[in-house]
Amino acid sequence: MPGNSFGTLFRVTTWGESHGRAIGAVIDGCPPGIPLSAEMIQKDLERRRPGKGGATSPRKEPDRVEIMSGTFRPDGCEHDLTTGTPISLVIFNRDARSTSYDHIRDVFRPGHGDLTYQAKYGIRDYRGGGRASARETAARVAAGAVAARLLSLHSIDVVAYTVALGGIEAGSRDLRVIGENRLFCPDNEAAARMEERIAEVRARGDTLGGIVEIRAVCPPGLGEPVFDKLDAELARALMSIGAVKGVEIGAGFRAAAMLGSENNDPISPAGFMGNNAGGILAGISNGEHLVVRVAVKPIPSIHKEQKTVNSANEPVTIRVGGRHDISAIPRIVPVCEAMVRLTLADHLLRQLAIAGSRERQPQERGGDAA
């Protein structure tokens, strides 16, 4: 399969370039009968808008999503409902200024995909990064909002938040305060210091990275051994976000230095007595919270002079101008939520197929000890 689709049963295909006419997503496999409106999706899109956080540029980008297909309002029903057919979402590009990108036409920006797209395809849409632009993630967020509607019917809930930015770490995990600061940080005090760090780095024309943590309430049984383990699928989902350079589950890299007796989560009749596993054992969810962390690299578009080459492979320097975010955080936070939602929606449907077939089986099997 080509690379612009995600999922096996709940399958999303995104399309569009940063400065093309539009971007969009087609969701194939969403079950029928789920209330869905553009407004529901719009709410999630607003969370990744620039201008919301101090780390983001003031560029105006009023993403308006339109539902082109896949919903219908039966007579007497108050909502549009999904019909089981593909849901096509389109967001037209409005604020794109192509002219401001002409100077990078023949130069490969460090840290960007300019050089690799050219190497792979022999051609690239250099306007605003083209397909490699973070703008593509708006389509993911829109699709993730549809997944959220399905998941909520099965009591699956996903939340992401900032646990580190520019080297400053959140000291606490008070998820109730996430909405109280612009960085989706579960520690208001740390958030304030992060904002200071952002201001300081902005003044120097530089950029920052950080760490986002995602937590999900998830029933046991999701994940398909052996290659489509739930953690493997989450890793792929999150690593497919451009700025992400690392993914860890539960104790993650800390587990590498632990003893088995420390890392194992004992089990009691009331559930697991620890969550170093991050809610996943042998690739299948165990009923505890899923806990995943991703490393977000600093945004490569900096206002400092950098060494690079042009398309003739001659050495040149470049200073990326224009309005750019200081950090992919916080805009990446809803993107992480979306990717986890899309992963869980897909594995939910995959498990429903198995569970549905088990209902009809003969009673003699005896193996269902639990």
Place this chain on the structure above:
Amino acid sequence: MPGNSFGTLFRVTTWGESHGRAIGAVIDGCPPGIPLSAEMIQKDLERRRPGKGGATSPRKEPDRVEIMSGTFRPDGCEHDLTTGTPISLVIFNRDARSTSYDHIRDVFRPGHGDLTYQAKYGIRDYRGGGRASARETAARVAAGAVAARLLSLHSIDVVAYTVALGGIEAGSRDLRVIGENRLFCPDNEAAARMEERIAEVRARGDTLGGIVEIRAVCPPGLGEPVFDKLDAELARALMSIGAVKGVEIGAGFRAAAMLGSENNDPISPAGFMGNNAGGILAGISNGEHLVVRVAVKPIPSIHKEQKTVNSANEPVTIRVGGRHDISAIPRIVPVCEAMVRLTLADHLLRQLAIAGSRERQPQERGGDAA
């Protein structure tokens, strides 16, 4: 798709339980005309044999791989060659002692998949972990050896090595000494201290985790935006190994605390002047070494008493006996190599389809500035 296959064009399906009759792999999509023999595969299998490293148990497991299909020796040819049809590899299980596992029939071992398999399927083969056993990875190594034959024709080379074990880190990366110690460590002195740590922890009935790094020589252009980015696919591939709890590319989690000006790799006419990107930009290989690290959790089978529940959800304690490795390292090292090889073989073929179609295109395109 169900979860036991990996890859789009170079596609591997593994099957088999730890104590069933055999385990195996079917490779579909391997190109024709590649010399291949059981001996070539056997060599890689030997590297993951128990008893090779101090961290592994003395259990004898003389994995002998047999090629059941997909190769043929034309008249006058000195080697068997692949034919383009599926390559079926089988490894019969010989040293399995089912009796020693009966006591865990009704108990869910902490850190293992016992509970989650039961929750998902309502039945499980509890002998030696069944499908969730690390034994399954022998099939991956065998398949990876086939991928290696294809990759070598395209000058792609993969090597993995231990960079941390039990909290002890390799201080250097001298890949020439990897074969000189039993832990595949690029620092002989660190390897010696790791062995001491293993002996100490073994005496206490406990186990250890560590970190494995994988490095690959890879041409530019591999990886498929946007969801099948090369780093996303590598993350999925490696996280699908049971013991892996984290994956990072290049600078990985360190990038989260760096400035953009530090993290960006400048470009010169001779190539990149740094490799924080780990050889991947925007999901496509850039021609530098691919560098990936994985966090390996300590083996959950420890000789200490642990709290858990039985199949009636009653609290019990368990002390896992038998011969077990102290660490998944070093046996996991060739498994990591195999998964990276399978990923690169698949993306090599995917890119060859694109490159093949470009050869016939009209000359007017003009976009191929590089």
Place this chain on the structure above:
Amino acid sequence: MPGNSFGTLFRVTTWGESHGRAIGAVIDGCPPGIPLSAEMIQKDLERRRPGKGGATSPRKEPDRVEIMSGTFRPDGCEHDLTTGTPISLVIFNRDARSTSYDHIRDVFRPGHGDLTYQAKYGIRDYRGGGRASARETAARVAAGAVAARLLSLHSIDVVAYTVALGGIEAGSRDLRVIGENRLFCPDNEAAARMEERIAEVRARGDTLGGIVEIRAVCPPGLGEPVFDKLDAELARALMSIGAVKGVEIGAGFRAAAMLGSENNDPISPAGFMGNNAGGILAGISNGEHLVVRVAVKPIPSIHKEQKTVNSANEPVTIRVGGRHDISAIPRIVPVCEAMVRLTLADHLLRQLAIAGSRERQPQERGGDAA
């Protein structure tokens, strides 16, 4: 995978309902560097427009396709070129009159998917057949036009034509006259009689079926044993068109009554001395013309009274009014072309991956006797 995508490497996803806002297709995997414009696609769309043939209704439906993504015009290039990223095509619905479909809201039309969509999804967009409308095939034709651009670079050419309609068969196969009659029939005299038959049946409020033949110039080597044989894939592609009830390759059903000595195509140094195989042996193209025929059922929307049930499963009668075609022919002809093109484009890329990998192989293989 859900069912709205087609192809492995050249992959098309269609979306949209007959009376929704728009219909469209996303093409993922189209190679880069291919000249493409909306006008090129528009030309193919015109061929399936209603009003073009006597068998079609006068309903005006000025399908205008728009390219939303995936093309770019590099400086100095006269054409937009594909970039290797997804090509999103959208056709807005303009002439839809939802009001005229309210009377079938609670009635299941014989021969249509009303009842089965309701059974499967528990909800359906009943306006004009919703997703099951033949309108969906406009998206296929648009996608097929993109495939045609790729195929033409590899000298692959596809043409479809009418060989039977309403029981009247074309006596000759003069492909040069296909454009001279409204039915895409390679026999002008038969076409005239078909038109008479249409007029006669129209007057009676009834409808007609027919047979379409597709012929393709195709190099040897396309098709993937054993399940993705080229004939199997063509059969699926064509049978996925709503009105198609049968597919045959080469001699097809006639072969069932032939002797082996009659059906076998002898081979000479200049090529095959017959084409009962229809250009495919063991699922792989053999270099002769691909020849496929499909049975097209009569359009189920007739002006006669029919027995059926309503949504309460009560017996009712229905007489479908409105403007409807008398036959899916000729509008289905370009749809057949499109589906064959999409199939061949996909298998071309799949074969290029194999061929590309063979170029690098050692010379010792010796098996390449041909």
Place this chain on the structure above:
Amino acid sequence: MPGNSFGTLFRVTTWGESHGRAIGAVIDGCPPGIPLSAEMIQKDLERRRPGKGGATSPRKEPDRVEIMSGTFRPDGCEHDLTTGTPISLVIFNRDARSTSYDHIRDVFRPGHGDLTYQAKYGIRDYRGGGRASARETAARVAAGAVAARLLSLHSIDVVAYTVALGGIEAGSRDLRVIGENRLFCPDNEAAARMEERIAEVRARGDTLGGIVEIRAVCPPGLGEPVFDKLDAELARALMSIGAVKGVEIGAGFRAAAMLGSENNDPISPAGFMGNNAGGILAGISNGEHLVVRVAVKPIPSIHKEQKTVNSANEPVTIRVGGRHDISAIPRIVPVCEAMVRLTLADHLLRQLAIAGSRERQPQERGGDAA
């Protein structure tokens, strides 16, 4: 994906060559808890054994299937049960005589895949047709027997039978007598005449084709619009059998000459009042019997002299010796059953995922008019 796998959720991969060590199938996605033994599968394999019908050669081929993985017998259970993990089936080749095929090493047999495999792969296993041998279908039958166990739990039943052979057609469809003659023909009298025709053609060194019909009891709702329509998937499944050159559903090619008023199946509260649709409307099963027919070409291995070329493209003649069947019928009959079962098992699971998700939906939807 490469071509040796079939299905999305119930996914079968076959492997093996006619004269290699073994052939086999891996079934991934079979639900857990289903009783399964080698004996159950063996029974279906016996039906396709040579020597069973007059049309088949006396070559002895005692296919013994072995289950290598994926089943387990929990304590106190009388049967082995599937566990949800891959089921690996292996049939070792015993009666292969490679020597008898050396004379065709450099000659391309008419009607066989010799030339096309060579063109595609540049190498071929010429012993007994290699991968293109009908022997591969034994693996399909074995996999189909597993699918049958799943289908029976959902009251889905599939039967195939011979409706024409050598130009002689069955006059009746008395399915009770299928087991009374060696040709699986529902008309004993026609079967007797078919046997006479076989004897006559055998004496002349020639071979025969025929038509097989498949009928299935199937609930409404299976099939995934728009490309994975149930009829499209059945067409692909059946056309992927080497000898099949045509597939038709319900009235099939006859529908091409019918009026809409004749072809439409009226609906009554008790169900459809006809079955020209063959049990499928708009690609979704409608609850009536599925009815599919396939055209089987005459076996290409004839004892008559045929013109062909050798690997140097020089003209030669060939007379294929050895023991060969006169017709693919009756051995193809259980293969057709297997392919339909595999298709239905896959679509059953796909529909269970949709149905499972509908159970949790809010009651307000109102669209479920039926």
